[in-house]
Amino acid sequence: MSTSLTDTARRGDRPVFDNGVSAVPVRELTPTGKFTPGLPYELFGLAPCSPAIGAEISGVDLARPLTDELHQELHRALLEWKVLFFRDQRLTPIQHRDLARWWGTPEVHPFLPKADLPEVVRLSRGADSPAVENVWHSDASFETTPPMGSILRAVHVPDVGGDTLWADMAAAYDGLPEDVRTRLEGLCAVHDFTRSFGRRLGPDDLARMQQKYPAVAHPVVRTLPESGRRLIYVNRIFTQHIEGLSGQEGRELLEFLYDQARHPEYQCRLRWRADTVAFWDNRATQHYASGDYYPHTRVMERVTILGDRPQ
Template structure:
């Protein structure tokens, strides 16, 4: 594999000011804390436009002290599209709201870099996660900017990745909990999906790495050893702090991330304490 080249990837040109929100960046390229917004109240079209622009610019937005009902959580997500009903995860008070409960009887399993539901033909455009109960210390979530990670690749690697397509398959994760007819039915409903290794965001034209360790099984038309070597190299790009931001949760904190442009990692360092989160994901389009 070629030597990594860490290069500055932030867009440090002046951005247009925001008029309806207060925005504080968490890093040069990814993550921003938003103030001046009550997500329990319906958005206006003008506020939606500002939040959408902030999401595209910063890839993950953090909101503090947002105490939402499941209906308010879902309704906020609907401004960006149709909420997904996850095929495998437990639900909260609405089918569109997933409940992620971890503690002494259910250790964390989200402590692997990944992009939500990339095994679908149309993976989520975004995910909105709300903290219900969190430990006093631990349980942080980290996000990686996969567009900045792509920008940091050597030129020869970028050329090598052109036109490559990778297979994403739920059986590597959720499938391990199923067997027999349940697994067969799930495989019929969710066959492996094939996506570009390098995805392009339609709004900006930015290219980004779109493979992840949980769901990506192999790269088409490569020998197994070459596929595994290349995937391991690409998976590791999310692990570099230069491309990351980190959130320490409090009850009522909401994180909204562009699931296309990021990967995330939920630290499992709080065992055996309890961490209860609720999530809505928004159906996206076919990656290109």
Template sequence: MNSAAPAPTPALDKPLMHYGKRRLDRIGPGAEQPAYRLVGISPLTPHIGAEVEGVDLSRPIGEDLAEEIRQALLEWKVLFFRDQHSFEPQSQLTFAGLWGVPEANPFFPKGDSIGVSRLAKDAMAMGSENIWHSDHSFMAAPALGSVLRAVEVPSAGGDTMWADMAAAYDNLTDAMKARIEGLTAVHDWVPSWGALMTDSQVTAHRQNLPAVEHPVVVRHPRTGRRLLYVNEPFTTRIVGLSDPESRELLDELVLQARIPEYQVRFRWQPGSVAVWDNIATQHYAINDYFPQRRVMERIAVAGVPLA
């Protein structure tokens, strides 16, 4: 009996961007390991995401405690607080103020007079959240961070995931890092938010929200760490490249947020609060809870132009 020789493995036309061991650093090179005296830190993964214990966010937060929470966010990139049942919109506004000036998303309905945006998801919103993104990257000064409070959660499902974009950059090949060094990309809300609007609504919003450009690789405004800064819904093209070359490169870069080793996943409970570094991470709200409801209240922290 004749046995056919195995078919040769097809040659790859370009090297794999990820193969084998990955570099997963919680803090950047040369940074000191923080110490915490006033809060407990329970990591959910070794490098991104931690639950903070021993803090009642409805009570006044002194500067020493505030500094530990700010340091923890720089270290872990997303923090979770359980059982914050007295955490109301005014508390949320005050808490967001630990990082800067609070701002609401220009497209979300405001849940109250102080600008906290209410996100209610039910049967009418099936599938509308399933995409990795960074909040407000379509703005000239993207949001520095966000605070999200669980108001109503389904009995199962409705988790949120975050991806560490410093890890995404660290694990690019040297050739890819060299290729994207110095490039800028266009960020625009029209292909995503605009798809839900009439032409007149798009025109009205466009007056205040023109397309903007950000570096493909940015330095974090507070740590200086290099981060990959492109995302699926808002990054539309890379400046200076042909349309096919831009599309090919963007398709490769935006997929880095989907790598599980860079991610943390959080199961919401009533009274849960999350705060995340919106420059260092992307997030993905899992819409798997139909026909149950998921109601959240979110407020962002105004940012600065990125470099």
């Protein structure tokens, strides 16, 4: 590219903080499109965790079956705030899976270990299994139809540490300078599991899984069908390269886009307690599980909800 992306990022059409992040007004961070944001919530309490992303929900017992009305309000909150937090939720694996079914089909993850049900992944990290999720990423973007969302429950957490952070990739897209957004139009990036989950497989199993889950190209900027919001859709774990760009140019652009998730202005952070549940829109966010609790143990259970092909 003719000028550095760092310089370009400081010449946008909005005020810019000292770290180069555009000061996007909060009203621009609120989704617009096929649903109406900002309406009051009648069936639960909602406390935002930041201006852009994250909200704690009160007055909902997720162990009880939802009603259609409650599901619709929770879905609107998910679209508006990208990740929802629920405290003191004592869910069995069956209740966990059945909750996810309100939003779609729970996935049986092709690589991760399972709990009591095939749809419930168990993530146990500690002295014998150090954290590997401490990289900004979107779950399973290597799939042709990546997950719509993930519901994660804390089973056991350390006294200190083990927080998870989420970044709003729609707000990050809105904060890009106009010339960078124009540069991204029509670009696609290739996503693949080989450099992550593939490292744990022997040659035969790797070849079999590569045939089942071949590398796939997704738009660098995807659109959420419910809201029309555009967002950055590349991540450091699964994205390999941008189609049609030379190695150096593509790497430079990807590194710049990866780094957008690292800006606190686009983030929220959760300090876990046992029986806390986080439900995030996997299309619109990236997340980072801090590995600072080693050698103590952190045990989580997750159900992932199948999605559609990015457009």
